[in-house]
Amino acid sequence: MMAEEDLDIQGNPGTGQLLDIPWEVILWNDPVSLISLVVRVLRKLFSYDLAKAERLTMQVHNEGKSVVWTGDKETAAAYCVALHGYALSATIQQSQ
Amino acid sequence: MSEPFRRVPEGIALDLPSSLRIWLANMAQKTSDDAVTMEDPVHRRLLGPIDPSKDHDDPVTELQRQFAVEGSLGVLIETSNNEVLNEEQAEEWIRALQLILAATAARMAITTEDDLGRLNDAENEVVTTLQAGISLMIDALDT
Numbered sequence: 001m002m003a004e005e006d007l008d009i010q011g012n013p014g015t016g017q018l019l020d021i022p023w024e025v026i027l028w029n030d031p032v033s034l035i036s037l038v039v040r041v042l043r044k045l046f047s048y049d050l051a052k053a054e055r056l057t058m059q060v061h062n063e064g065k066s067v068v069w070t071g072d073k074e075t076a077a078a079y080c081v082a083l084h085g086y087a088l089s090a091t092i093q094q095s096q
Numbered sequence: 097m098s099e100p101f102r103r104v105p106e107g108i109a110l111d112l113p114s115s116l117r118i119w120l121a122n123m124a125q126k127t128s129d130d131a132v133t134m135e136d137p138v139h140r141r142l143l144g145p146i147d148p149s150k151d152h153d154d155p156v157t158e159l160q161r162q163f164a165v166e167g168s169l170g171v172l173i174e175t176s177n178n179e180v181l182n183e184e185q186a187e188e189w190i191r192a193l194q195l196i197l198a199a200t201a202a203r204m205a206i207t208t209e210d211d212l213g214r215l216n217d218a219e220n221e222v223v224t225t226l227q228a229g230i231s232l233m234i235d236a237l238d239t
Contacts, residue, residue, distance in 0.1 A: 031209045032201045032223060037194065037230055040238070080146040081157060085164045086191055087141075087198035091148050 021094045023076035025069040028089040029060050041086045101236035107182040108236050121176040124169040127199040131165050141202035168192040190233050197226040
């Protein structure tokens with residue numbers, strides 16, 4: 001439950017609340033990148049095991065996107081930049 | 097025909113015809129040039145903002161990303177005539193081949209799986225050659 005002091009004058013979350021909301025790294029499907037490449041990059045960058053890397057990759061492939069990491073903004077941005085280093089389409093956003 | 101990328105004690109041996117080496121180096125150079133050309137679809141694809149709610153990244157991130165793109169493509173260009181790549185150079189080749197592939201897709205306006213079906217033979221050959229290169233390099237590196 002959100003305390004009253006955490007809301008601004010319009011009833012939106014205050015700055016302190018926004019800072020607490022984690023950031024997501026979203027990996028988007030692209031039609032030319034190989035599944036094997038995406039699995040390899042997820043394992044290499046995030047140290048995911050094969051099963052998790054494959055599950056996330058297939059989610060990207062079948063649903064168009066997947067949240068591949070959640071946490072603080074700086075780390076999310078660093079991971080996103082690393083994914084772009086392999087020309088993978090990735091963005092960051094605050095969790096909904 | 098032998099494997100184009102093969103693990104050897106020193107790293108990854110390259111067995112590529114000179115015409116393919118020249119083509120890859122030229123593609124890498126073109127990708128590097130287009131990536132720094134504002135309004136070019138390659139620039140938008142490779143260096144678009146990581147936070148889509150903003151028009152561009154912060155200056156440090158922008159530079160970091162630009163250096164990364166130029167660095168990977170530069171390694172491919174500089175080592176395109178090598179007989180052997182070390183592990184680090186081979187990893188940069190994977191990044192560079194991916195960057196060239198993504199840039200190629202951006203130039204061909206490939207955004208969906210369906211777009212692949214309308215490519216002509218020459219365009220399709222470029223895409224499949226780059227994909228095959230990435231796949232074979234992954235196989236060699238992870239052996």
